[in-house]
Amino acid sequence: MEITVDHIRNKLTTEIGAVHVEVEDTSPNRCAASFKVLVVSPQFEGKPLLQRHRMVNTCLAEELKEIHAFEQKTLTPEQWEKQRAS
Amino acid sequence: MNTLVRSAVRCLRAGTVCRTGSINGQVLYGSARLLCAAAGQTDFADMVKKDKVVVFMKGTPSQPMCGFSNAVVQILRMHGVDEYAAYNVLEDQELRQGVKAFSNWPTIPQVFFNGEFVGGCDILLQMHQNGDLVEELKKLGIRSALLDAEKDKN
Numbered sequence: 001m002e003i004t005v006d007h008i009r010n011k012l013t014t015e016i017g018a019v020h021v022e023v024e025d026t027s028p029n030r031c032a033a034s035f036k037v038l039v040v041s042p043q044f045e046g047k048p049l050l051q052r053h054r055m056v057n058t059c060l061a062e063e064l065k066e067i068h069a070f071e072q073k074t075l076t077p078e079q080w081e082k083q084r085a086s
Numbered sequence: 087m088n089t090l091v092r093s094a095v096r097c098l099r100a101g102t103v104c105r106t107g108s109i110n111g112q113v114l115y116g117s118a119r120l121l122c123a124a125a126g127q128t129d130f131a132d133m134v135k136k137d138k139v140v141v142f143m144k145g146t147p148s149q150p151m152c153g154f155s156n157a158v159v160q161i162l163r164m165h166g167v168d169e170y171a172a173y174n175v176l177e178d179q180e181l182r183q184g185v186k187a188f189s190n191w192p193t194i195p196q197v198f199f200n201g202e203f204v205g206g207c208d209i210l211l212q213m214h215q216n217g218d219l220v221e222e223l224k225k226l227g228i229r230s231a232l233l234d235a236e237k238d239k240n
Binding site for chain 2: 049050053054057061064065067069070071072073
């Protein structure tokens with residue numbers, strides 16, 4: 001399985017109903033496969049941070065076995081709009 | 087716990103740096119706030135409950151070996167949290183894999199408060215930024231240094 005930016009984006013969109021996904025391949029900064037993602041999904045509503053991150057981790061469980069470093073930011077559509085406005 | 091770990095823990099409690107002996111030719115050191123886990127049975131449930139704040143990281147608080155682990159150390163330092171148990175996963179592959187299985191979390195660093203998994207660097211950073219970290223520390227009976235910093239400003 002080749003872990004690409006598109007692959008990750010598609011998985012997050014399909015499996016956790018992400019309405020906006022930004023995936024950055026940060027591997028050039030480190031010696032191994034590393035990614036930074038921003039996920040915006042209504043399914044995060046009412047869920048504490050840890051639960052949201054676990055949702056993403058579960059979605060990308062197979063990929064994470066091969067990814068060395070992983071950063072994630074999880075927002076609801078409302079939080080995303082607020083962030084964009086500021 | 088085997089005798090090696092027990093003696094290291096004794097040093098931990100005493101707050102001294104000590105040479106706890108060797109296992110399989112590999113010398114292990116225990117220090118005030120560092121514990122290199124001995125190979126063999128690792129009781130994670132016990133490890134995370136022994137101290138209020140427990141961090142599994144790459145490197146040590148005085149010498150982090152990874153940007154994310156360093157971020158956790160810096161955030162805790164900012165809040166005046168200097169007393170915590172730090173386990174260096176780079177010293178022990180079993181520890182490194184074991185803690186991931188224990189908390190069902192794929193990456194290091196991992197932070198535990200009162201035996202409960204809090205999250206990694208991302209979560210700790212967001213908690214620091216939105217004020218939740220000060221509250222969580224208060225629940226542990228730890229007064230964040232940032233509260234005093236605020237007071238001094240006014």
